[in-house]
Amino acid sequence: MTERTRGRPARRFVAAAALATGLLTAVAACSPGPSGNASADDAHKTTGPVSKDVAKAGNVTLTEWDQNTDPGTDAATQTLNKAFMKKYPNVTIKRVSRSFSDLKTTLKLALSSASPPDVVQANQGYPDMGAFVKAGLLQPVDRYATAYGWDSSFPSQLLDLNRFTSDGKTWKTGNLYGVSQTGEIVGVYYNKAKLKSLGLSVPTTLAEFQSALAKSKASGLQPISYGDADKSPGIHIFGVLQAATAGKAEVRKLVFDGGGAKWTDSGTREAATTLRGWADKGYLGSGFNGESQDQAVASFAKGKSLFLVDGTWQTAAIASKMKNNAGFTALSPAAGQAPLTQGGEGLAWAVTSKSKHPDVAAAYINFLVDNNGMKAAADNGNLPALPPADYRPAAGTVHADVLAQWKAVSEKDGLLPYLDYTTPTFYDTLTAAVQELTAGQLTPAKFCDRLQSDYGSFQQSR
Structure with a gap:
């Protein structure tokens, strides 16, 4: 990012x-x-x-x-x-x-x-x-x-x-x-009061997050506020998933041209399948490809959803509206593992x-x-x-959460590159593909094929 x-x-x-x-x-x-x-x-x-x-x-x-x-x-x-x-x-x-x-x-x-x-x-x-x-x-x-x-x-x-x-x-x-x-990291903002009302603790792994999504949806509360009309939010939500499913070594190879990895590999395909599943289950709401990122942030800040997957550049806007009712966390692939997510500067x-x-x-x-x-x-x-x-942000604030997660991710080698860095045309390719994937117009396999095609063409041209 x-x-x-x-x-x-x-x-x-x-x-x-x-x-x-x-x-x-x-x-x-x-x-x-x-x-x-x-x-x-x-x-x-x-x-x-x-x-x-x-x-x-x-x-x-x-x-x-x-x-x-x-x-x-x-x-x-x-x-x-x-x-x-x-x-x-x-x-x-x-x-x-x-x-x-x-x-x-x-x-x-x-x-x-x-x-x-x-x-x-x-x-x-x-x-x-x-x-x-x-x-x-x-x-x-x-x-x-x-x-x-x-x-x-x-x-x-x-x-x-x-x-x-x-x-x-x-x-x-x-x-x-x-x-x-x-500095920046992408993570999960959460509504503290609504999380407590559902009897949930702060999710720290992808599995816990998905369990919370299902419980939120079953309760009638929108799980995630999401708007991808601006395109870049799709990179971030997919990146959070890919970090957990593909792992840091594979993501770094794909973006930094380390060799030996393809965008059609199982980890990336699993991320695409999961994101498509979230859309199909209604976890992302409806009409999200026609809503802006600002609309999604505003919706979350008004208490209309449990979570918002976004970057730390949204912290000031969220804190000004939610005060101490907002929290922030970064996800680990599994319990006992360090958090992995996109971020850096x-x-x-x-x-x-x-x-x-x-x-x-x-x-x-x-x-x-x-x-x-x-x-x-x-x-x-x-x-x-x-x-x-x-x-030193005040304890109990979302700013304190952000700094704590920033340290947890960066000190444990968990920062991964933004995916649009991959090729000169990858931003356009990936953002369009995510929109089509979540809209049900691309299968996860075809989604991965499109990314690999862009990546492969760039490698051949060098």
Whole structure:
């Protein structure tokens, strides 16, 4: 996320094994420059003087595009934008905020225009960041990573998620093209009062969750609030299932091209069969492919369902409406096992190649991701990518649940990548296929065949 709506989704995404040790402590080896397949030309682009003196840049209008439309991320962005302009009165920030789906549709056109934005949020992986790099629309930020210390404050594994070779063909190596402000995991929000009224405990495994779904449906309470008109929610609910049925090794191989796995394998097929079963049993409600994610969140917040399967980017919105009646959990494949789920970091803040003020753009990004930026994210109900040492949400709140689950997942190597990272076209393929699967228009087998076809075509083209 994963993207990825992931913001959004945003969001987003993650080299899961690596995050386990470094993400919470923000201690990692430095990654000061290009690596892997980076060419000499790549290296040249990452060098050069950096001016950190924004006040001496003259009058600057800095245009930024983001997908921070959810209450928490929107509030944090507004707060930090105002603070940046107060600190630097010579800078005017022009903000354009779109949903994740809209951003995916319009950002490349904006970047290719005669007046492109200076700073954008770019989704990791081949469909977006890789395509932008290949088209020469983003500039490397390695020199800024050195100047501002991103290469030491961020774990190298997080930085690698924002790396590409200059041809956009190889992910997680080469130049650095951005850094992220927020952390993310996808999990299960639950209504505490309704869970108690049904005599249920908080589900921690897929089996317990499915048992709770059945009991909720039998009681007349809608089990899950779900709306997939925005498409990205389908990635997340399927990803939660696939994590439990296929396991972390297989999911990582599929997304990170580890080899030896196919989208037609039994674990993925079982996830598709389970999701189709949820739709057939009415666990997802009716008309869900015509309802938005926002409608689903609102329905859950009003107490119309027991669960909501979504990302931590929804925490602020849910907490504001449900107070302490909302909880959050991540699911394990089976009792005694660590939880597994999609997650990692939010979309990367990147500098566009045509920006007339790249040094100011980099200073702005640093303002978003330094300790004060992370604190602003946390203060507005978001999960910061690098949680400040004093970040301790009040006990009994959904924010406390989110942090606890974040630690449980990441510290035990349970973070899995967002599935749309897999190929340049996988977001469109997967989101359409999930809609058809849940609508009864695709069998689980045909669903898996479609995903494998996209995956296989990409492998052959490389």
